[in-house]
Amino acid sequence: GFAAVAVDATRPFGVADSVRADESGALTGRVATVLGAERAKLLVVPATGADGTAALYLVRVDDPGVTVEPRRFLDPSRAAADVRFDGVAGQRLDIEAATALEDAGLRGAVLVAADALGAMDRMLRLAVDYSKQRQQFGVPIGSFQAVKHAAAGILVSVEAGRSIAYYAAASVDLGLDDRAIHAAVAKAQVPRNAVQAADSALVMHGAIGYTWEHDLHLYYKRAKLDEKLFGGPGVWNERLARDLPLLPAAG
Structure with missing residues (x-):
């Protein structure tokens, strides 16, 4: 499988406040219109921590706290999904978000x-x-x-x-x-x-x-x-x- 970046495909890439990370790295929030989310095995999730700093987290799509809701496009050759995170444990990536x-x-x-x-x-x-x-x-x-x-x-x-x-x-x-x-x-x-x-x-x-x-x-x-x-x-x-x-x- 491949990894998809959990960003809203209707907007330019960036760190939004739609997903928050607590002190333990657990992620909570929702990202709409994520390209490829319905086929991905992993998600790279931009999230904002409790201290206001942004980071990228690696999350498995099959984690029980991840919900993927497919969406349909006018273009049938591409698909996206809304993704919700409910206290999901993410692996923080050692890169500047x-x-x-x-x-x-x-x-x-x-x-x-x-x-x-x-x-x-x-x-x-x-x-x-x-x-x-x-x-x-x-x-x-x-x-x-x-x-x-x-x-x-x-x-x-x-x-x-x-x-x-x-x-x-x-x-x-x-x-x-x-x-x-x-x-x-x-x-x-x-x-x-x-x-x-x-x-x-x-x-x-x-x-x-x-x-x-x-x-x-x-x-x-x-x-x-x-x-x-x-x-x-x-x-x-x-x-x-x-x-x-x-x-x-x-x-």
Whole structure:
């Protein structure tokens, strides 16, 4: 089995007060929307101690104090669960929680951006192939200017997304000073463009694109979820504005 990180998949990684650790290391609390929790054997749980310090704890999913409640996504290829801890004995990990979560969060942001890029690229290929086969008024719909423009728009997003995601991945992997900014750009831009591309690809397919039998819905749903995972574009754009900095100083 594998270990899942017990963080809410709708927000950026971080230590929240949703799980508390007492003096003995027993964990109590609840974390919503944990990716992979329903299949994991172990959980890495961020928790706040009685003294206010954050730490990471390793917990076995089959511990009697752990309750896993599966959730369903629009994207059927991925699943999550709400996890509750009731006095669970956790093994404290000898690593600095905030630093580890920051690094994992940046890697997660880049991986989701790369996933959205792959979905976007596949939707472009599906849409272009379909536009060559589907005929209207006796000619392939790919010969119509509106369809060409839609395909070109997706292509621009794919190539721009490739540059953004690849650079962000290299930056995070190499530990560059500006890696947080690069990851934020990737997470803010690429999944959002993938959602727009998904809508265009759906229009290019017409009615068949709405059917379960056609593969387009798999990538369409994947792009929709990627935009929301670990925070939507607004969250990451605010982080960019803070780090660059573009926001006025507090106070």
